[in-house]
Amino acid sequence: MTTLRLYLYLAICFFTLAPAQAESGLEIRIGSKKFTESVILSEVITQHLQTNKISTVHRDQLGGTRLLWKALVQGELDIYPDYTGTIIYEILQGEKVTSDPEVKAALARHGVSITDPLGFNNTYALGIKPSTAAKYSLQSISDLRQYPELRFGFTNEFMDREDGWPSLRDHYQLPQTSVRGLDHDLAYKGLEAESIDLIDLYSTDAEIAYYQLAVLEDDKSYFPDYRAVILYRTDLLERVPLLQTYLDQLVGSISEAEMITMNSNVKLDGHSEAEVAQEFLNVKFNTLSKIEVSTRFDRLITTTKEHLFLVSLSLGAAILVAIPLGIWGAKNSTQGQIILSVVGIIQTIPSLALLVFMIPLLGIGGPPALVALFLYSLLPIVRNTLSGLTGLPIDVQESARALGLPPAARLKMIELPLAARSILAGIKTSAVINVGTATLGALIGAGGYGQPILTGIRLDDTGLILEGAIPAAILALLVQWSFDLAERTLLSPGIQTKQETSS
Amino acid sequence: MIRLEQITKSFNGNEVIHDLSLDVPAGKTVVLVGPSGCGKSTLLRLMVGLLWPDQGSIALFQKYLSRKNLEALRQQVGFVLQDGGLFPHMTAVQNMRLMADYLKYDPDKTDHRIAELCELTHISTDLLNRYPAELSGGQVQRIALMRALMLDPQILFLDEPLGALDPLNRVSLQEEMKSIFSQLGKTVVLVTHDMGEAAALADLIVIMKDGYLLQFDTLSNLSAHPADPFVTEFINAQRKPWQQLEDQIK
Numbered sequence: 001m002t003t004l005r006l007y008l009y010l011a012i013c014f015f016t017l018a019p020a021q022a023e024s025g026l027e028i029r030i031g032s033k034k035f036t037e038s039v040i041l042s043e044v045i046t047q048h049l050q051t052n053k054i055s056t057v058h059r060d061q062l063g064g065t066r067l068l069w070k071a072l073v074q075g076e077l078d079i080y081p082d083y084t085g086t087i088i089y090e091i092l093q094g095e096k097v098t099s100d101p102e103v104k105a106a107l108a109r110h111g112v113s114i115t116d117p118l119g120f121n122n123t124y125a126l127g128i129k130p131s132t133a134a135k136y137s138l139q140s141i142s143d144l145r146q147y148p149e150l151r152f153g154f155t156n157e158f159m160d161r162e163d164g165w166p167s168l169r170d171h172y173q174l175p176q177t178s179v180r181g182l183d184h185d186l187a188y189k190g191l192e193a194e195s196i197d198l199i200d201l202y203s204t205d206a207e208i209a210y211y212q213l214a215v216l217e218d219d220k221s222y223f224p225d226y227r228a229v230i231l232y233r234t235d236l237l238e239r240v241p242l243l244q245t246y247l248d249q250l251v252g253s254i255s256e257a258e259m260i261t262m263n264s265n266v267k268l269d270g271h272s273e274a275e276v277a278q279e280f281l282n283v284k285f286n287t288l289s290k291i292e293v294s295t296r297f298d299r300l301i302t303t304t305k306e307h308l309f310l311v312s313l314s315l316g317a318a319i320l321v322a323i324p325l326g327i328w329g330a331k332n333s334t335q336g337q338i339i340l341s342v343v344g345i346i347q348t349i350p351s352l353a354l355l356v357f358m359i360p361l362l363g364i365g366g367p368p369a370l371v372a373l374f375l376y377s378l379l380p381i382v383r384n385t386l387s388g389l390t391g392l393p394i395d396v397q398e399s400a401r402a403l404g405l406p407p408a409a410r411l412k413m414i415e416l417p418l419a420a421r422s423i424l425a426g427i428k429t430s431a432v433i434n435v436g437t438a439t440l441g442a443l444i445g446a447g448g449y450g451q452p453i454l455t456g457i458r459l460d461d462t463g464l465i466l467e468g469a470i471p472a473a474i475l476a477l478l479v480q481w482s483f484d485l486a487e488r489t490l491l492s493p494g495i496q497t498k499q500e501t502s503s
Numbered sequence: 504m505i506r507l508e509q510i511t512k513s514f515n516g517n518e519v520i521h522d523l524s525l526d527v528p529a530g531k532t533v534v535l536v537g538p539s540g541c542g543k544s545t546l547l548r549l550m551v552g553l554l555w556p557d558q559g560s561i562a563l564f565q566k567y568l569s570r571k572n573l574e575a576l577r578q579q580v581g582f583v584l585q586d587g588g589l590f591p592h593m594t595a596v597q598n599m600r601l602m603a604d605y606l607k608y609d610p611d612k613t614d615h616r617i618a619e620l621c622e623l624t625h626i627s628t629d630l631l632n633r634y635p636a637e638l639s640g641g642q643v644q645r646i647a648l649m650r651a652l653m654l655d656p657q658i659l660f661l662d663e664p665l666g667a668l669d670p671l672n673r674v675s676l677q678e679e680m681k682s683i684f685s686q687l688g689k690t691v692v693l694v695t696h697d698m699g700e701a702a703a704l705a706d707l708i709v710i711m712k713d714g715y716l717l718q719f720d721t722l723s724n725l726s727a728h729p730a731d732p733f734v735t736e737f738i739n740a741q742r743k744p745w746q747q748l749e750d751q752i753k
Contacts, residue, residue, distance in 0.1 A: 395584045395585070395586050395587075395588040396588060396590060396591070398548075398553055398582075398584060398588060399582065399584055399588030399589075399590075399647075400590070401553055401577075402551050402553060402577060402580075402582035402588075402660075403577065403578075403582070403601065403602050403650075404573075404574045404575070404576075404577030404578035404602065405574075405601075405602070405605065406574050409605060413601070413605075414590055417592045418590070418591065418592055491592075492591075492592035492593070492634075493634060494590075494591045494592045494593060494594065494634030494635065494636060495591050495592050
């Protein structure tokens, strides 16, 4: 029982200390969504504030609108750029606001302020290949009504936004049923490969020109304006009184053409968002700042550190919690079934959903990722501990009891050493899965090997994807090998010989 | 030495021991014998507290078994299973020392005791550092016997100790056990389904059938005054193949 108490204590420490780490530092945190334009805009804001001697950190590629908005309202982020249409139809959905003053008032109720538009309008549009347009003679969205067989591929966010597919369908009475959600950057590839016929576009996407896509006319003027603005926490002005002045300097400064060029420089010409943002600021504000370009090796060191941190801490905590749970379950069969069901159910929660659930509790960054990975690591260890202990040969269990060893001594001297092979195998499974799942941590700003993969997918840069995927695969192999080695050194030769002779 | 008072035991609603009483005298070797499923192994497990009776009570050394004194009483008895029940992750000597070390006995005395037991069971000290998987069936049973005798218990329980051995090993270990039992003068309760083994080892024999104790007596009395036709049948059944074989040879 004392060891159980110790484990519980460690687990509590882990849960309470981890969030504290996220709140340290007085840097202004700027977030961006998981698409290039958002990353560029946040990079522009970040560098502009840095030029004005304000210490900032850019937490890039954090996922979708709801995640960013939640993080902003909860104070996990201080600033992020968004679009007027998104604010009205997505964030303030249900509050029925339309005019600018109404929007301002509604945002103020959440403690959030908004700047005037930055200049360009990046509205939604529907794009098709010119060959498809010619084949069906499609020019406007209304024309789609005659061709129910057309296959649509929309971003997941567009699929269920209030201003997205469902109301677009109602507005135009569209009959299509083959509609699926997919990543925006993959959508272009799907269109090119002709596995889908039509996708949603952002009107400032660089790819429109690159793939020479036909844009269908919004003839019943469905899509609202999507003017880029900056959202920030109102209480930030107390900390940085000049902030509003600096942000207002960006208002009206980016034209549609300039935004398309910046998008294109990143997505098609392979420049980093930081470089593109810096060049833009240098031209606009006549500054001469130079940003440091990180090398592939530097990035690898950083992502490796982040990844190892995520894996080792979450796995370590899982071991401390799962083994006692497995022992407990093995001793009480009803409770064992309950424990296995609960950790089994946790395992079936989709990882992205679990990560998002964690945000209200733990914010963004390392802590929610750690907790999610910890939860996912429980099942294999609990299951193998439980089955390792209950599967011991009956004669061994009987003779341990008949010798007069008390239960605690039986567990420590006989049962756990004999179940060690099974328990180690469970930990190994958890560790290997953990290494892979940890790549998803990048979606909520936890870094790791997922970061280059995420950027690589967004920029269609195979090199970057491999920069994350190869080390993740190597790490998984190393974990596998080190556990094989541990099995050979930690397990008694008595049970290893048995294994060899029986196999 | 061992007293069973009106024991009843059921598994999943099937009564496997019916109102059974038995008094095992000190210093005697008592063999429980009967066909498979007669309840003899269950009875042995009840005596060590591996199972609990539904009704009735069990006393060892005039003390009733309870969950409180269970561990203390178990440390005063030895138990040997059919497959030895050695712990596979420990060497032979680690298996033997386990309880002595756990109870913090003087290690020198333990070493001395091990040497003594090796002599008694004719086990070479070279074998002591092997793991159970590296030992033959006969060696495993000898080590298991030594482990059971380690703390010099007053009672020794054995469940089919020779059941897993080939015939040659079985005969030699049976003879050895007979001499060990007589040298030690302990109370021994042994379970077997082999009447020959019972005849060779027992001072007293318990014949069981379907959860009932049919007769508890010496071999000669069982033969001369069987309490039930089954007693004669059981004794003779195991002689039959031999008689037929001898008849054929003649």
